[in-house]
Amino acid sequence: MVKISVLQHAPSSHIALRPGDPAPTSRNLDPLMHPFARARERTRALNAAKMDRIFAKPFVDSLEGHIDAVEVLCRKPESLTTVASGSWDGGVILHNLTHRSQLARIQGAHKGKVSGLCFTSGDRLLSCGVDRNVKLWDVGSGDPNVGSSDHTPLNVFPSKSAFNSIDHHRSDPLFATASNLVQIWDETKSAPISNLTFPTSTETITAVRFNLSESSVLASIGSDRTFTLYDIRTGKAERRVVMQMRSNALSWSPTFPTSLLLASEDHNLYTFDIRKLAVPTQIYKAHVAAVMSCDWSPTGLEFVSGGWDRTVRIWKEGQGTGPEVYHTKRMQRVSSSIFSADARFVLSGSDDGNVRIWKSRASEKLGIITARERAAMEYRDSLKERWKMDAQVGKISRNRHLPKPVHQASKLKRTMLEARRVKEERRRKHTRAGETKPKAERKSVVLAEQT
């Protein structure tokens, strides 16, 4: 007896039962059913890389209002929308990022430039300036007419020297200021409660920041090419590191508490692990002029830096080259840059007096995204990641347009570094210097570590 069965498909299981239903799909993962799977995936990756560049429109908006260059930006902790900016004209503006409106505007908060801003508990703002005062403002009234000139501070903390920076303690009502020494203030007292300084230091402190997790530790950078770590529990400077060039800004990582980021005058950024200060953990090279500001993303995986070369760059932690670079024709030297609290946006304040809002991922779509759309985006991202070694895909996703002066400067810089390298190689080849192994660049950053 012969048994015969012939293949047949039941149409009922492959056709939608009712008109609105999605058509049923069937899958067969046998590789023979999917010829050219790899080549097609590469094409998809290429398209994903191209689409990423097509949709890369990072500029969102610019917030106007300052008459002079924006010196400092500061975001309100535990708020996604509120950001304060201080300018060289002595004005302070409180911005709302969603409505792009001004919540409060304090004209002439200081004589001369506003050099530091930080929020304290309960909608109050501390500002310091070169007029040797720290002022405490109440900005929580929600009244946009704060901008009238008769707006008076809640409190004024006078000092003998001009302030360069201010930062608030994470939890306690303490704040630290930087002038020619680091001073710790209590919000309720009019005189500093302690002065911190490194014993042999005669420097000007340019910035000071509290650690976010180990909240009694703070770091400062000075004009004598050093950065210093203090502990307010012991009330003294613990460690000082002398580097090749001075730093312009510093920032503590929010997720890696021992990680400290420095923006240096020598065009580079450095991350240090404070448990091992002799060697930076990573050097970040791409700027072609001094880096003026830096700030970590709240995720601790990225950070933003703004430079004298009129660009804003967004770096991945631990990846020392190839950052995302933002620029516009009208943006001048970037003196301050911060991440927004949701890590989706970056703010930059520049010499032209504008605060600009950028997307932190240039091609991200703003607005509501459906689940299907999000899945497609994630698939495209993973394709780009997977095929980044492919010459064409990698080139498209790496390439960034730079303004001509920046491009020329980077070319010149590359030539100079190449010449220096060749000279060093020849020197090593023909002198006794060649008998030892070359010193890694990372190891020659720190000149001295002092206690």
Next chain:
Amino acid sequence: MDSLIAQADAIRPLAKRRKLSGDIPHRRTKNAQPSTTDDTLNSVVKHTSLPKSLRVTESLPENVPKHTHIANPKLRSELIRQSAHAAQSKALLKDAELLLTEDAGKIEVEGEMEKTWRVGQDEIARSAGQEAAKGRREWKLDGGPYKSRYSRNGRHLAVVGKTGHVATFDWQAGTLHAELQLQETCRDITFFQDQSHFAVAQKKYVYIYDRDGVELHCLKAHIEPTRLEFLPYHWLLASVGNGGYLKYQDTSTGQLLVEHRTKFGACNTMAQNRHNAVIHLGHQNGTVTLWTPNLPHPAVQLLAHLGPVVSVSIDQSTGGRFMSTTGQDGTVKVWDCRNWKGAVREWSARGGGGEVEWSAKGSLAVATGGSVNIYTAPTVHQAFTPKMPPPLYITHPIPHRPLTSLRFCPFQDILTIGHSAGLSSVLVPGSGEPNFDSAEADPFETKKARREREVKGLLEKIQPDMISLDPEFVGSLAPPSKLTSGSTDTPFARLPRLERLRTQGKADETEIANDSPDEDHSGKKQDREAREKRKMRGKGKSMKRYLRKQRKNVIDPTAVWISLPIYTLL
């Protein structure tokens, strides 16, 4: 981690720093658990914690390589993550077999005495299901021998008669899309990416029609075409004609991509390999040539038959590994495309060679004289020296000679035979792939799905210069560079990474095979040969060199002859 910032006097002075700080992590034994009393961690953890969505919940799957020989912890953890991901997806792939719900058809016999080839089409059609029995059909048509072609999802059929009768229809629903009487010789027909367009090889040129039979284009570059093939993933229409030119037309951009002169005269036989998009041509002098758009000469040229080649087909079921050819000399041959040294098996067909075609599951249909014989997978592929046909699976006689085309219907157990009196479809249980993938080709697709597939297909179009014999070269590693190692001129900083590691003694040599002595040996030998050659250059004493090479203990008569003085020979 030693607790520098946890205590009040956290940052210790340099001199008092404990020596252990650097050493402990490196010397830690494999079994040691990370200490639970990490002061820094305890101090910091209440301020910094990963959100739950980012925390690792699953443990690593088993048998994941630990990459312990990699010293760099960053790289090691990345490699471990990658291999764990690969292992997970492999395990998931195993589960995906549950998705295959349909069963392949088959004929089972009991005992030795029953033969499957005794089972006729009537019996098969009787015992097949109602839906499947629809596949057994006879189309009685006038207008010469017919050729047919199925669309990629197997739903639509295009037929063309020698005298110009063209029809495309959905054979399952029985709806006719287009019927044309072209009033001139038509030699071949092919669908494009789906049923919405088709091309006909007519007397002088190739014409493109849309679904309703409206003529869209006349491709005047394709002169006197005999065969057409459409490469669906590259969107290329390939044609070959009486002039012996193989022409590729890009159907997405409309440009004639390339034309290759085969130099073998008129060509009547063409087939494509679906897995690497290589075109196989069979010629009048018995050669089979394999073509890609980016090579001006055949990638492979093979003398397959002693007479003209009648038909070529490539097996899809093994990823394009087997090719079968029939010749006018009456033989059928099965070739292994990885190794062209002789046919895997060959036999002579009784009525002279005819058309040949592989099914998706590896059944081989051979049209010989007045019947179609079908052989099945494992025996057709096995090497067998005697020139005997493999055991016959099914045979079906057709009284209308000649049999001009054989086409298996995708995702069905149906073979459509074109002959002089029309077409007949026969049931071949077990020849079709039972489970289709909707993302590739769906017999039940809706109008919207067809449109979406068309757009997706255009976006994923593969560039024609990526066609090669090995489709897996895309994304594979580049061949190793020719950069010689160990030259002293290159400074340390400019050496490649592996060389730098090697000079430092840190290179990981675990994966480099130890066949170095062999290489050394041959290298030395080559050196000597090269030196000898160089030494003699320009001297003009080739006889001397020849004699030295002959100088051995073996008495070679030619050497003796040459070295003897002439007078001794007189």
